[in-house]
Amino acid sequence: MKHIQSIKYFLLGLTAMGFMACGGDDESPEPPEEVVEEPAFTVTPDPATTYQTIDGFGGANGIFNNSLNPTASDAQKAFGTGSGDLGLSIFRIKIPYNQSDWQALIAPAQEALKYNVKIIASPWSPPPALKNNNDPVRGYLLESNYGEYVDHLNAFVDFMETNGVDLYAISIQNEPDWEATYESCDWTADQMVTFLADYGDQIDDRVLVAAPESLNFSDDFTNAILSNNESAQNMDIAAGHLYGGGLGPFPIAEQKGKAIWMTEYLLNLNVGDWRGADESTKWEETLTMLNSIHESMGYNWNAYIWWYLKRYYSFIGDGEQGTTRGLILKRGYAFSHYSYFIRPGYTRIGLQGNSSSLRMTAYEGDGKVIIVAINPGASTVSDVGISLPSGLTSATSYTTTLTSDRVEASPEVEEGLIMVDILPRSVVTFVLE
Template sequence: MNHKRHNAVWAFLASFSLLASSQIEAADVTVNLNTTYQTIDGFGGHQDRGWTGYNLLSADHNTLFGNDSGQLGFSILRIRINENQNQWSIDLPDAKAAASRGIKVFATAWAPPSNLRVSSGSSYKVDPNKYQAYVDHLNAFAKHMKDNGAPLYALGFQNEPDWCGEWACGSTTEMYNFAKNWGPKLRANGNKVITAESFNFNKGYYDPILNDATALANIDILGTHFYGTSKNSPDATFDYTNFKQKGKGKHFWMTEVYTDDVNNKGSNTWPLCLDVAYEIHRALALSNMSAYVWWYLKRNYGPLHISANNAQAATSEGKISKVGALMGQYSKYVRPGAVRVDATRKVQNDIYTSAFKKADSVVLVIVNRATSSKTVSFSIPGLKSTTGIKITTSGTKHLSDDGTVTVSNGNFSTTFDAQSTSTLIFKGNNMTSVGHRTRSMLESTREGFYKIFDISGRQVCMVNVTRGSSVGAEIRKFMPKAGLYIAKSLDGSSSFSVNIQP
């Protein structure tokens, strides 16, 4: 027998066996905590008394913006800039309630006042000769909100310029020129500036800005809507290469949508509502977006479900719908400031994973679109947790505690229900912490709005320091409990600790 040939054969078989073994043992999903993408700003929805006929109830504010059991943890509220100045206060109750909790409140204009319009096709647009007056109008709204306890986080100068007929129109060139030449003037009240928000993610509204460094510097957030897209849209619709290449330092928000047919069949229709979780996944994991904002918050197709779309039905407290629960699978656990990290995005045809980290937490959100349950293996090198919490929404579960997963050296497997979304939360990883420095007397009494966090990093309130007051005095009004708190100015320019004595 040829011993050299025999040895070579055995060496080949041995190497093949090792390769096969490694392939069998390889995890379906690998998470790389060191490869990072966008920072998350949050999730939320739109409120508009002018068009719905009602404000939210105090109980609704608690459900939407609180993050305890039976609450959604939303961190963004969108309102409309009414063209009629006499109507500017109708959404103040909701905006103030949100702002007092540290929620990001942003506003978008649909139409200019009638005296600033000029005909455009079958509709109208802002008269280019009156852009300064339009800027003054928008800034006056922002000042009104700020002066009345609801400072805007951001301001959008045009809703859906490509849906021409019901409100103001605007071509891609007009919206680019406005952003470039007038965008900076909209920061007069300390708010950020959002681009025109396309109806259907028309990248023609964003490419000219991304391709022009000056225009890009003059806006802060790119905003778009997902109408016209669906679960059947190819991934290429959402995978925006130009933004990934040139949008460094800017955030992209999905600022309005309801998914296909939910507006007709309601926000508890299953499995139709599962499209929401899949769409959020693609917004975050393909588009690198930092925010996802639903249309009306309280509607029979909203995150808060009511029986009919009228003021009478809205006198009852809204109940968390399947749409709300699916949004909550993200909003309750992928908190503002979390950073998306690399993860195998799609496995077994119908399993979609996105991963995030913040402070000592690692969070995975998994969407199973299959009509059968799926068992998936995971590997997270560097994960220190030995157990994780599993929360699930499905046809029979509703943000339900779905048990725990056991982790060994960063590896684990778990089974996901058919047509479901699950969130896996792992604590105790000590990656980052809320940064702050010692309070100085000057910072303690400086006027303005401050977000207040407890020592765990959880935001507990937002305070407004006026002349003669201090951060500590304002904290005591909301938080009678003694302890160490962290104050961060709304513009992010300062952060310091405040020790509240008994």
Template structure:
């Protein structure tokens, strides 16, 4: 009898030990990788047997900003190109960005009136002196932009937010009477505020809800190249406090977000100081929008942190970034991993700022910037054009750029560049309402961020810019999983709740 009892005790101990051993690894982990070696958001199930050399530890108990979303921009250029593709390829691109099987974009942007990535210059209020905007019309958008947005809405299961941005008021409202440069005449401040409200109504009538506005795209100007209109921080804040905010409030649209600034991060301090100067201005500004063009590698983390600390409860959204001043490279994935790209600053930046614009690798630029923004309190990140052609347009100013998806409408061909897969690593897996969580990484070469989704699942982004494979232990709640990441690769690791 004693022998039987002893055997039973041993068996129980072995069962407990076996159970504990099974729990030493994180369960229900999935790993997806895009790499220079050819992975394209590929599911990775076999890992290196080499011993781990570093550790990434997650701490979901410590949380930071709540994510609004990730996505790209609807432009007339992109929409017109989709109109020239076959129905099959058009749907393929829409689904790739918005369907559950694709990137699941959740935060988007579009332009009010024309921009450089329009087919021509136009305004919804073309009639001079029409201060009550009786002739306001979005007819120009009905051929291209609106159909693209509607098709995206049909493809998206969870829906997405739309931020609308004006590049300029119609010339007749400006002190220089031109599309480019100049300022809004004070006598048209009320008319321009009404313009925003009319726009929201017109889009709603088409079945499209606008989530919010930026007050002005690039209020510091763009060297008088294409549509622009200038504001100082005080001028923009005064316009919002005395005109735009009250107009939307009066029209029952106070739920529409108003984002200030909307240009490069290096001037962020002075703008948020003015935007949040008092309780009235804080009431009307819902957040700040920024771009990435000040540098090809610098995140300007101090400025982003300053903006968040100035208004912790407000949005901080990156509303535009792209590989600019560059003609796309067609169907050559490896180019996007090479240190070959240049931007406007490579040639045109002032001597004291040229160091901010070295040659760079496009995939690296996207991965580093989005991770850097996440880790510095940015809650949304929006790419520029979703689709461009092989020239990097159409663009009336010939300001060629690269989009994640390049098409040849004459041949009815579509090319998903590595930038598309890079964007998908964030937008597909980090969902609106996710919270960034704390982590520790012992490998300084790996760039990491992490979040917990509303459903309780965890997402870890790991970028390995080095030319060697990395093996690390991913640890959560004292249990771990050993994972390897390819050289020059980005991974998304999901951990089910």
């Protein structure tokens, strides 16, 4: 009996619950409100605000070691634009003072040109007979031999063209202000101004002229050339390196319509044992490299060229210090967040709403907008909103961290906005199409 009564009371309870649910006025309960995720902040590319045109990103051949010259396979990886390539678009080579050494440059230069790169050639020393010390190390070019030096540079341009290599630019001197103990030549700013003013117009007009390529992109050296009307007229590219400084604006170069190129920099932990160094330490230094690119872009520079493209601390392994010869390295993938996605001819554009936690720049070209974001911090930057410019409807991201290499993802676009989390100590490139 108790069992039957329990069933009865249970059924009565269900009936009462059903009646209460129906209600006397036939109203249903309100569904729960949908929680809409809001971005912590939103960045918006601004194609209407334009800055510099990009000439490219690059690396150098084996300046002092022909075994470090890129092979055909290396060239494809370095300069190719396939899904696993690095997309470099500038190749820097040396002008040997001895003409018998020119032949070794033909094969790597020809391989690079298969990918339509720009080639810039830099001399470390004029022929020693033209210098005051008759030595390839230090000394200075005698003013009485300036004309012969122009002939030497033009002969190199002719030689390369005869062998199927069209040079894009030629430099006057690599690091004229560095007291080197290797092949080199000393120039004062006044000497280079005189050379360019009096002889610069005699350099073959098939090539652009780059100067001064000073050690740390010296303002004094660069601006001395640019402040003299004759020398400035005979220089096309304000070029320099970043050893010990040099990151900054060059307003005179911009005012006079000169391209600004960073033509050499390297970081290798300043240790002999790269193999034994911690991978996280190497990655921190790679982030330092990436930040130098970010800053140079913010200063309206047009090109950024690393040192050897094939070296254990660079983009492709050379077989030393535990690297595999011919294998793309972590630093190469990191560099490619600029070189692969930001093509020559793209324009840097405005980017509104940037966060102090991230280092971001934006570019436009080929109907796409490219955003490169570096998160140097130890924490994820969450809920970053990126607004797609009008007419663009899809987004793809590529992320490199200590443990990943250019990993592709497809953020969902909702009402012209993507929401992303940017991992700590990472670099991410967003391609908006």
